[in-house]
Amino acid sequence: MGQAAQTPSGTRDLLADEVRRRRAAFNTLSQIFENFGFDPLETPAFENLDVITGKYGEEASKLIFKILKRGVHEASGQADLALRYDHTVPLARVIGTHGAKLPTPYKRYAIGPVWRADRPQEGRFREFVQCDIDTVGSHSPLADAEIVLALAKGLDGLGVHEFTFMVNSRKALYALLDVYGIDPAGGPGVLGTLDKLDKIGAEAVAKELTVDRGLTPEVAEALVGDVAADTPDRVRERLDATEEGKAGLAEVDRLIELTTSAGLASEHIVYAPRMVRGLDYYTGVIYEVEAAGYPGSIAAGGRYDQLVASLGGPDRPACGGSIGVERILAIQGSQLTEQRGLDVALTVLGGEEDLMRLAAELRDEGLRVGTYLGSSTKLAKQLKWANEQNARITVLYGPDEQAAGEVTLRDMQSGDQTRVPLPRAAAHLRNTLEGP
């Protein structure tokens, strides 16, 4: 045998404890999204290549895994399919494919893997789970509020309790640029620079706005001063002076009103004029979530009324958000060493039929039961196995016990042993394991 084969670069095997932990997290999120009336959607792992092509820009498109044609066409070296890169393009495709079969509005959640050929690095994988919720077909601010509330509940469910939704509005941002006489055509560039505030600081941003974005030093400084201020009061004042500005502020305020009405604590959601969000497909409210102990943002979303159409779907207003579950799980994982052991381990020194019957009774009670499957007939070796299995109780059924029609139950923590009649063993174990 040569060197053992490995997983492909940037991927990983998920062993027992990791699968259980992830599954619990995804189940929690699913349950919450279901309660908000979102429907699950699962699309194929791959899409026809033309559905994916041209949707992600030049840089990202290099990261798409493409699937070679098959059979006689394989030799062409051409691809006809591509692994899904996110859940948004498949959603837009689904809206087109299923049309009237879907509820209106269509509220769906998707929790599943996507694939990106990013350079592998610590904590970043080429196969990772994205968790999205979206509402397609509604202009209502209630739709935005529901997304925020569902994300907040989701974070809470994942054990992230101290978080803040930093809210802004594309409308408000463009109104602010308008106040300063900045051409909307240059808007995305200016916002892209403002987005770097946390990274490079106010001074560097002001400089970049002057050098790269063509703003005068005075305008650049005033604009940065507005959005980087400790309180939003200055921005509010400027926005209140125009109709567009008022409308933008109203969007932000309405989202905060509706979500706090529903019980979201007011310290969990604030207006953050400096939050611009990098992607330019947003059209209304936008938000990023910061949380103590988690660098960067751990959830984000907003309204993107043109996105579905621009991705090849029909023209529908939409809003949605996502939770960075992989990052949250990675950070929490380093603090956890939980492991699921056996409730009962059965050693085997003869009497297999009796043991099979006992195992069946215990499993019917919902207990996790393992039987020694090795070849050793030495009790010490079998107890070592039970120990490795993190068994809570081990059943001994040697010649003595068999003759007496009894079993010995060994508490693996204390080492205490109790002998009980075989027919009463299942009931005894159930009572012991359920605790007092």
Added chain:
Amino acid sequence: MGQAAQTPSGTRDLLADEVRRRRAAFNTLSQIFENFGFDPLETPAFENLDVITGKYGEEASKLIFKILKRGVHEASGQADLALRYDHTVPLARVIGTHGAKLPTPYKRYAIGPVWRADRPQEGRFREFVQCDIDTVGSHSPLADAEIVLALAKGLDGLGVHEFTFMVNSRKALYALLDVYGIDPAGGPGVLGTLDKLDKIGAEAVAKELTVDRGLTPEVAEALVGDVAADTPDRVRERLDATEEGKAGLAEVDRLIELTTSAGLASEHIVYAPRMVRGLDYYTGVIYEVEAAGYPGSIAAGGRYDQLVASLGGPDRPACGGSIGVERILAIQGSQLTEQRGLDVALTVLGGEEDLMRLAAELRDEGLRVGTYLGSSTKLAKQLKWANEQNARITVLYGPDEQAAGEVTLRDMQSGDQTRVPLPRAAAHLRNTLEGP
């Protein structure tokens, strides 16, 4: 907009009810396998190409989805990865990759998609879920019995209650061929022909054994007569005449003894000499499961002590089985029209903050709650939406109710309406929905 994009050939979108139904089935199976002490394992969707290549034979290898190299290598037209074709090759790879990190024996289950470029046809998909359990590293007959019991519980959990495990042993089959002086080298071919008994009948099989497998007409007829007999008595008699035959019978009988000891009804597991199973990697007991109402076999498995090594893993004894979940779900699906609706639908005629608060209270109770997100201010239209959502109760909160501080609760089945004070609405709804 042109024609709507579709899913790739042979794949499907899973909409809400279908996802829920599948998820419930997979959860049931997971829970059962956990109780038997099996650990979940999730491997990447793709493996390095050399891990997959040469493992499935010539015909099958044409069905593998290969992934094109990326970046500057894309133009080469070559693949370096392949989507997983089953869970067995990844398991063999995992045994090699993780070695001592895994428990001994390693008992794992895998429930997840695999991809095969089969010609798409009714009920057969290119992306479908396989459900496998395997124990690697044990020679014990208890390991085989556990697999059978877990599969039986799994079938039961999926609602398939009338099934029969048809058990045989590779050892017994080869011993039977030996009785007739058939060269073991020709064994796989002869067994391959015998495997067609149910399809083409005894006469055609006897003929093929003569023409294609080189048996004399007398031997062919006697052999077919043995395995196709109504009872296994004739085969038992012949096998009892040789040591190898006795050993093969003992394997079968031990599996039946151990599983019936654990409560599997004896009509659910029988010795079936005609059951040979097509694949030649089995080395010990083998079984296929037949069930009333399900054509073909809906579960199968056996012992394959050389398989892990032959797939590139280390040399470990192994046994395992799988349940045909897709086929079971497909057949059951045609009988089901279950749908999960909303517990409570909230119409919106103003008073949004109050409604958001009420929705939050109801969701905290674990109820599934939807809010009207459309643009109509007409109650009739909103009730139509609530109806489409299969809502059990709809909340009306018009100007009248708002002035009185009350809500109207409409039972969507009966049409009955009740008016209750807003602060008592959540408690009232919970009580109503929980039933008497």
